[in-house]
Amino acid sequence: MTIAETAYAKINLALHVRKRREDGYHELETLFAFVDAGDRLTASPADQDTVSSVGEFASGLDDPFDNLVAKALGKLPRNGGLAVTLEKNLPVAAGLGGGSADAGAVFRIVRELHGLPDDWHARATALGADVPACVESRTCIGRGTGTDLEPADDSLSDTPVLLVNPRQPLATGPVFKLWDESDRGPLPQGDAREITLAGRNDLEKPAIELCPVIAQILDEMRGTDPFLARMSGSGATCFALYDNIPARDAAAETIVASYPDWWQMKGLLR
Structure with a gap:
């Protein structure tokens, strides 16, 4: 069985930085939205987890086995491994949450095949501030470092x-x-x-x-x-x-x- 997921490009429709926190991060408020296009992941059951990268921007990944796809796989308990191919269509370090979107797609793949643990949000947060929003990839408001999510209406859907x-x-x-x-x-x-x-x-x-x-x-x-x-x-x-x-x-x-x-x-x- 092969399953495919789009890693939807994230954009910040608004991004308000409020203060620098004592932990070195920044307190912010943002309106996340997602485009119906992005990277593409395909996964199939395997004896162990593997990740391969193809596509225009695959060369921008310093180490394909140390990117957020591999790290997301390592965060999610399940029986058996997954062989994942990442088609890297989004530029790297571009403000589109590309790696976070890839990780979010991994969470959706694992959810469909095995289900997610109850603490999936904490596991996603450990990977990066944008990852929790990228799991659902729907318009939402992010606060704190961006991981405290609130629902937002879809008045801009299909724009x-x-x-x-x-x-x-x-x-x-x-x-x-x-x-x-x-x-x-x-x-x-x-x-x-x-x-x-x-x-x-x-x-x-x-x-x-x-x-x-x-x-x-x-x-x-x-x-x-x-x-x-x-x-x-x-x-x-x-x-x-x-x-x-x-x-x-x-x-x-x-x-x-x-x-x-x-x-x-x-x-x-x-």
């Missing part, structure tokens, strides 16, 4: 979205270090659309300091008449939301014509 990345990896740590420690206020109230439109990404400015092309991507995206363009997570990927699919597709064509080297992905919010 056309375009992702653009300059093919320049951007590590999360240095971006957070450049945050100016100014609390600009909490996540807005309202439905997902209202939160998104009234929200912000507090990491955009420090990310642009480290990767100036982000500002250029945002300018190009805003020139295609989306109802919102913003950076996701700690960058460098940016996203734009459109009122309809033809508008999104026209924007994608416009951008690729001028910047053929930029990576892009089209999809719908889940």
Whole structure:
């Protein structure tokens, strides 16, 4: 039996950084959303766990046996192993939660085949702040370091979205270090659309300091008449939301014509 799962690309529709914590992490409030496209995992029963990586960005994984897929497999008790093939379609260190999304897909695969332990949320949290949200891969609000999850409405479900990345990896740590420690206020109230439109990404400015092309991507995206363009997570990927699919597709064509080297992905919010 072979089972397949999409590791849905994560985007932060809004990301408010509130303070630096004593443990070195940051207190934040974010609105997670997920695109109906991403990496692809296939798994089949085996004597022991194995992980192989293919796809455009497979070479960006320093050690395919030490990535979050392997670590997620190690966190989940079950009988027998799984042979997993990861098709790496999302750029690495891109603000899309790629590794976390891959881990979330592993949790869903194991849930279908064996069920998950009652403490699966704690096991997911131990792998990374984005992993618990990526297990269900549905719009939700994250607080604390992002692991304290609250349900959010799906008022943006099926919204056309375009992702653009300059093919320049951007590590999360240095971006957070450049945050100016100014609390600009909490996540807005309202439905997902209202939160998104009234929200912000507090990491955009420090990310642009480290990767100036982000500002250029945002300018190009805003020139295609989306109802919102913003950076996701700690960058460098940016996203734009459109009122309809033809508008999104026209924007994608416009951008690729001028910047053929930029990576892009089209999809719908889940």
